[in-house]
Amino acid sequence: MNTQSTPRIASIQASSLPMIFIVLWSSGYIGGAIGILYAEPFTMTFLRFALAGLIMLAFALATRTPMPSGLGQLGHMAVVGFFMQALQFGGLYAGMKAGVPAGQSALIVGLMPVVVGLLAGPLLGERVGWRQWIGLALGLLGVVFVLAEKVGVGMAALGGYAYTLAALFGITAGTLYQKKFCGGFDLRTTGFVQMTIGAVVMLIAAWTTESMVIDWTPAFIASVVWLAVMNSIGALMLLYLMIRRGEATKVASLFFLIPPVTQIMASAMLGEIPTPLAMVGFGLASLGVWLANRPMPKATAATAPKVVDPAAEPEAAARPVA
Numbered sequence: 001m002n003t004q005s006t007p008r009i010a011s012i013q014a015s016s017l018p019m020i021f022i023v024l025w026s027s028g029y030i031g032g033a034i035g036i037l038y039a040e041p042f043t044m045t046f047l048r049f050a051l052a053g054l055i056m057l058a059f060a061l062a063t064r065t066p067m068p069s070g071l072g073q074l075g076h077m078a079v080v081g082f083f084m085q086a087l088q089f090g091g092l093y094a095g096m097k098a099g100v101p102a103g104q105s106a107l108i109v110g111l112m113p114v115v116v117g118l119l120a121g122p123l124l125g126e127r128v129g130w131r132q133w134i135g136l137a138l139g140l141l142g143v144v145f146v147l148a149e150k151v152g153v154g155m156a157a158l159g160g161y162a163y164t165l166a167a168l169f170g171i172t173a174g175t176l177y178q179k180k181f182c183g184g185f186d187l188r189t190t191g192f193v194q195m196t197i198g199a200v201v202m203l204i205a206a207w208t209t210e211s212m213v214i215d216w217t218p219a220f221i222a223s224v225v226w227l228a229v230m231n232s233i234g235a236l237m238l239l240y241l242m243i244r245r246g247e248a249t250k251v252a253s254l255f256f257l258i259p260p261v262t263q264i265m266a267s268a269m270l271g272e273i274p275t276p277l278a279m280v281g282f283g284l285a286s287l288g289v290w291l292a293n294r295p296m297p298k299a300t301a302a303t304a305p306k307v308v309d310p311a312a313e314p315e316a317a318a319r320p321v322a
Helices: 005-037 043-061 072-099 102-109 112-124 130-148 158-180 185-209 218-245 247-269 276-292 314-318
Strands: none
Touching: 005 043, 005 072, 005 102, 005 218, 005 247, 043 072, 043 102, 043 185, 043 218, 072 102, 072 158, 072 185, 102 130, 102 158, 102 247, 112 130, 112 158, 112 247, 130 247, 158 218, 185 218, 247 276
C-alpha cells in the first residue's frame, strides 16, 4: 500500500465516525419505542444491558483484554456506567413509556451539549471559543422551536418529562466523567463493566417497581438485540472513541444532529410527521453543529505573537513587553 495514502484513509475513517455514530445512536430511540410496547422500560433496559454485557465479556476474553488494574479504575468505570447507561437509558425509556414521543425525547436529551459546554471549562479546563458558543446557542434555539409546537398538544405526564430530564443529566455527567477520568482505559473492559453496572441497576429497579412481564414477540426480540449490539456496543464505543480523540464540547455538539435524524426515522417507522416549524428547528440545530465543529482560524504571521530569542537579542529580551 502507498504510504502516502495511509493518512488519507485514516482521515476518511475518522470523518465517517460521527455520521455512523449519529445513525446508530438515533436508532436507539426507535428501538426503545418499539421495545416498550412489549415490556416495561426497566425490564427491557435490563435485558438490553445484560445481553450487551455478555457480548462484551466474550469479546474481552477472546481478545485477552487486561482487566482493570485496581479498584480505582473499576470505580471510575462503574460511575460512568451508572450515569451513561442506567440513569440515561432507564430515564429515557421510562419517560417514553409515560408518553414522551421518541422525537421529543431526542430533543430533550439533545440539550446535553449546552450543559457540557457550560461545564467543560471549569471541570475539564477546555477552552470554548466563540464559534462553539454561537453553535450551542443555535442548537438550543432549534430545540426550542421543535418543542414549542408540542406545548399543550398531547403533553405527557410531568413524571415522564422528569424521567427524560434525568436521562439528560445522566448522559451529561457520564460524558464529563468519562473524559476526565477514563480517557486511557481499554474500551472493551470499560464496556463490559458499564453494561454490568447498568444491568444490575436496571434489574433492581425492575424488580422493585415493575411486574417484569414480557411479551416475547419477534419485534421485541429484534429491538432488544438491536439496542444491545448496535446501540449499547457500537454507538457507545464510537462515542467513547470520539471523546478520547477530541474535545468534549465538540463531540457533544454532534448530539444536535440526533433529533432531526431521529425524527426522520420516527416519521418512517412510528408515524411522527414533523411540522414546518419543526423543520426550521432541525435546520437551526444542524447549523449549530456545523458552526460548533468548525476549527478556529490559525494565527497568521502578521497576527501571531513574536517570540524573541534571548541569545540572539539579549537587549530586546531584557526589555519589558508593553
